[in-house]
Amino acid sequence: MARYENIVILTGAGVSAESGLGTFRDEGGLWAKFDPMKLATPEAFEADPDTVLGFYNARRANLADAKANAAHFALAELEQNWMLDGRANYLLVTQNIDDLHEQAGSAGLLHMHGELLKTRCTRCGHLFSDREDMTRERPCPGCGKAGGLRPHVVWFGEMPLGLDQIYAALDRCDLFVAVGTSGTVYPAAGFVAEARRGGAHTVELTLEPGEISDLFEETHYGPATEVVPHWVRGLG
Incomplete structure (x- = not known):
């Protein structure tokens, strides 16, 4: 050797x-079932944060059962x-x-x-481990402000x-x-x-x-x- x-x-x-x-791009993968432009871009998050956060909350729930x-x-x-x-x-x-x-x-x-089990605040940049549901009403533990939490994942159009x-x-x-x-x-x-x-x-x-x-x-x-x-x- x-x-x-x-x-x-x-x-x-x-x-x-x-x-x-689930995989993403294979036949029957996530992006065959969902439109990534409506779920995995900064523009989608800005336009409809509830839907985007709901998608990633569901993925967190799925991950909780995976070994x-x-x-x-x-x-x-x-x-x-x-x-x-x-x-x-x-x-x-x-x-x-x-x-x-x-x-x-x-x-x-x-x-x-990025990591699904981390959340980032778009207002102050605070990054933390997190298994709870993300919502617009939930305040950031760093700055205390609501409305800025997003999953710490790289979306389309991000580096x-x-x-x-x-x-x-x-x-x-x-x-x-x-x-x-x-x-x-x-x-x-x-x-x-x-x-x-x-x-x-x-x-x-x-x-x-x-x-x-x-x-x-x-x-x-x-x-x-x-x-x-x-x-x-x-x-x-």
């Missing part, structure tokens, strides 16, 4: 699908073994806004699209989080792994090309080939709960 020193792992909706959380699956635990185990071996350059970047990686024990984690840290990690990584991601959403879909430019070995673990699968040197297809633990075991 090649001895890698710097790992970057990117996960998408496919890693959480077997935990009962981390074998793929999440395998990635957490990989990180723990990596750290025990004295190699600290490990970054797990997730496009998911759920907390299933945290449930499994992942620590070196960056939520580039993903942590991009400087992500690109710095991609620049130095020698192993890049994409797990359960469709390869259709940028900038995440461009990460494999960034990693390859730096000479990294690239691996795709997903249900089926996607739009950028040809860019990966190594591919494994099937349910995340099967292919991810199998691949992690293969690293030795």
Whole structure:
């Protein structure tokens, strides 16, 4: 087995699908049922905050019943073994806004699209962990004013989080792994090309080939709960 020193792992909706959380862009996914322009943009929130908040409140309720699956635990185990071996350059970047990686024990984690279980105040910027329903009437615990609470998620038209840290990690990584991601959403879909430019070995673990699968040197297809633990075991 090649001895890698710097790992970057990117996960998408496919890693959480077997935990009962809906994907977005697949057939029957959330955006096939709902119009994202009416639910996931700053303009939608300004025009109809009650509907937007209600959508994300429902997603919080759905997340409350979800549990981390074998793929999440395998990635957490990989990180723990990596750290025990004295190699600290490990970054797990997730496009998911759920907390299933945290449930499994992942620590070196960056939520580039935000976190569903955090709320942000648009008035004062206060950010806090939160499992309660968001409403226009609920006051912000930071400034005490009502009407400004929104989910801490990245909407269409907003900049993903942590991009400087992500690109710095991609620049130095020698192993890049994409797990359960469709390869259709940028900038995440461009990460494999960034990693390859730096000479990294690239691996795709997903249900089926996607739009950028040809860019990966190594591919494994099937349910995340099967292919991810199998691949992690293969690293030795």
